[in-house]
Amino acid sequence: MARDAVLQVAGLQTHFFTFGGTRVVRAVDGVDFTLREGETLGLVGESGSGKTTTCLSIVGLLPRAARIVGGAVVFEGEDLTRKSQRELRRIRGRRIAVILQDPMASLNPLFTIFRQVAEPAFFHQRLRGRSLRERVQSLLRAVRIPSPEWRMREYPHQMSGGMRQRIVGAIALAGGPRLVIADEPTTNLDVTIQAQYLDLLKDIQRDTGVALIFVTHNLGIVAKMCDRVAVMYAGKIVEQAAVRELFDAPKHPYTRALLGSMPKLGSKEPLYSIRGQPPNLANLPPGCSFHPRCPDVMPRCMTEEPRDFRPGDGSVARCWLLGDVLARP
């Protein structure tokens, strides 16, 4: 691949320190992935698996109790973990944008749409007056808001949910970003509006060549949107592969379980549900974190943490089963 890497995350570790540092929760524990220009990476996993914390670590906006304790986040050649908040501020909203989950809550109820969309251009590109107005209008047009010149004078509560989420999209585009992180941007939307919105994101990506990280637990969306997928479990990426590869030949039992729990059209097979409880991050089992719930558990899984295996088709998976596969002649 000739395209440049926009983002390289290497060995990222973000821990939460609670109760005065006496309790450590390893929310993100050694995450690696690379994202190229125009590429879309899907980040999948149950809630609490560390998806959101990974995203917040990239932009350096973690909750008070959380700290990046290891690894690097290299964005366009610069390690963001070594940057001050001041320097990060010039990157956030400009070169990296984030779309949050809840369109109802992520717009400030007391400010006009114009003001909220204009802010990144105002502070980062220092646009003023007419050029600012024109910029906002073209952004709103880009996300297909009808008659932006008067819609932008309205307040969020005057908009529908789908429109608000498109406005949040316009805000993300306002700084002209190279990377957009979308954290479950469609969970609160109706299915038809969801599809429209995803199409819109695809179109925008094709036009601008922006790299996209798509956080979701909906594998259907992943199949539609993403080039590559990373499956997270208990703070680690347990499998990473191209979309086709992952859906056709999942390597990790957890991925298989996730795919099995997805309803298929026309299929009469019962849905597979993952047995057991989601892991407690403060108190993970020894060995492979998934072993208490794994259908293919081996004695080794209970004591030894698996390393990354690369079966050769470009995918990576953390599972001893692959060790066996590879070891066999």
Next chain:
Amino acid sequence: MATIPANTRLAAERTWTGRLAALVKAAREAPLAVVVILGGLILVAALADLIAPYDPTLPVKGAEIFAPPFWMEGGSLATPLGTDFQGRDILSRLIYGARVSLIVGLMGTLVAGGIGTALGIVSGYLGGWVDQIIMRVTDAWLALPAIVFAIFLAAMIGPSMWNIVVILGAVYWTRYARVIRGEVLSLRERDFVKLAEIAGASKLRVIKKHILPNVLNTATVLASLTVGVVIIAEASLSFLGVGVPPPQPAWGLMLSEARPTLMAGQWWLTVFPGACILLIVLATQLFGDWLRVRLDPQTRNL
């Protein structure tokens, strides 16, 4: 040249707030200190007859009027905190005053809590027109500033310590009624209450067995936070002359008697009783905060 003083000042400020913060934090988190203060005050109030050097209602024989505390010129160790306009011993009056404050504070809170909890449970559990009536009355009661209502009632009913207990109870029940009613509304929908009802338990039994025990924690926390308010209200009423009647030694009354001579600089007559009120209210507030954290985990972050 200029940077060094600027830096040192910054550092000094930091340690200043740091120290203050540590102090406040310690006070908030150490129930022991609070318990010691409260326990001490209760002990002093209970044993006033043994501890107090003089009768609080009579002048000390041989003592001057307006004698200052012992460390000032003209002060004497016989009356360590000085004497008032009749030559009564301030220390003895403070000790007996603690008794008045605590009795009114605790009993007033008990009356208010009793009325409010009962009305809150009835209102929340029975619902319907009973609820409507009780809540409208609560609204009406809340419309008057508590202290104005208390002054009004005290002026109408007449001054005496037990009247004040009843009056303050009648004024401060509203908050209990509101909070407890809200809690009962959600309890009513819970399975164990529904089951008891299906099993044919009478309303009274459901209230006694299932509702009351579940709202007691909230009522206790509210009570611990009300005691201080009631104590200040009693002092206010006594100060205005519609509370505890003289010659009883109530702190509010002492402040009222000290007022004419405040301009003459006889500060001890004003500072000591007020400091006592401050101390007792602060201790009950801290105790209440601590109790809230212990008994009511949901409001811990408030």
Next chain:
Amino acid sequence: MSQFIIRRVLYSVVTLLILSATIFLIVRLTGDPVALMAEASARPEDLERIRHQWGLDRSWPVQYVTFMQNAFTGELGKSFNYRPPVSELYFQRLPNSLTLGLAATLISLLIGIPAGIISAVKVNSGWDTVAKGVALLGLSIPGFWLGLVLILVFSVWLRWLPTSGSGDWRHVVMPALALGWYFAASMLRLTRSSMLEVLGSEYIKLARLKGLPDFVVIAMHAFKNALIPVFTLAGVNMVVMVNAAVIIEVIFAWPGIGRLLYEGIFQRDFPLVQGVVVMAGFMIVVINLLVDILYAIIDPRIRLTR
């Protein structure tokens, strides 16, 4: 919307009726005012004549209806002692109470809002803990004692400020501080919790994700949202302070309605006491009604959930 307003107005009217009836009953139940006021040597027929003159010989319901009828026309009855109508006395004193209430509100805002914001922005820091301490002292120091201590320090020892009376701003400072102190603490608590809630919201997260400077995030995005409840409470508090300043007005000899009430009580002037208390209830019911309606207009969500 109009249905909501009608319902709220009805509730307020019911509240006021219950309140006025309660006050009326308490006044009548506690004894015959004429007998209480009269000297022991007064002749029974004189008392009877006075009772008739004041309308006290009629049945209670009749007296109550008359009282309410008069109240609706702005007439609160005649003062026993002062002779002029109660309403005249009341409105003579009201401006002074408004001045004091306004000054105390300003003080409570000046202390409560900045401290509350610092406390929320630097949550769990040393500043936060100090602010919590201030809030605690606000509830624990009796306002009237603070007033006495202020007099002691600034009038007796330092001789900077006059002890009592009204006139220029120097007369207002101490009573306003003593009155506003408690409310400053409540402002602080509300500002802090409201600010914390807003700072944790998604739109503040998005504002930070836009790369806006902290100042803009806090002073513009958070501030505006967080202060709506704070200013609402300040409005309600001001009305409460206007009416509840009895002791402070007595201490500083401030000629407001609080002291009018005090004077009424000591002269056993029942129409006056009754009038002042009913007016206090009326003002507070009205401000609460206004706040509710205003909220419903500002925020359509409240309208739907109630």
